[in-house]
Amino acid sequence: MEVRSYVRDAPIAPKKAQLLLNEIRGKSVAEALALLRFMPARHARMIAKAVRSAAANAENNFSQEPRNLRVISAWVGKGIRLKRMSPRARGRADIIQKRRSNITVAVEEVER
Secondary structure, three states: OOEEEEEEEEOOOHHHHHHHHHHHOOOEHHHHHHHHHOOOOOOHHHHHHHHHHHHHHHHHHHOOOHHHEEEEEEEEEEEEEEEEEEEOHHHOEEEEEEEEEEEEEEEEEOOO
16 A cells, blocks of 8 residues: 655755656655765755654555565656845846755555
């Protein structure tokens, strides 16, 4: 049974989050957490928290064995955009968009 966890409006651009999620998709939960722990990206902690949350949901709500869990899918969607103004020459302004993400991680118990 697939168990999910969500991170809503994470302060990371969707493209950057997708790079991290591509690395953990298909791996066991322990291996995914080990990869995220040693990644240089500072947002890897946020994704690791989502993986731990999905594993805890599977263990507590559905009595699945944590050692047999595998990340079967992980994807990111676009969240809200914060729009900020940046002053430019001649009294003009540029709009700077600070993108946010909605991250979903799904784990499933795999028979060994």
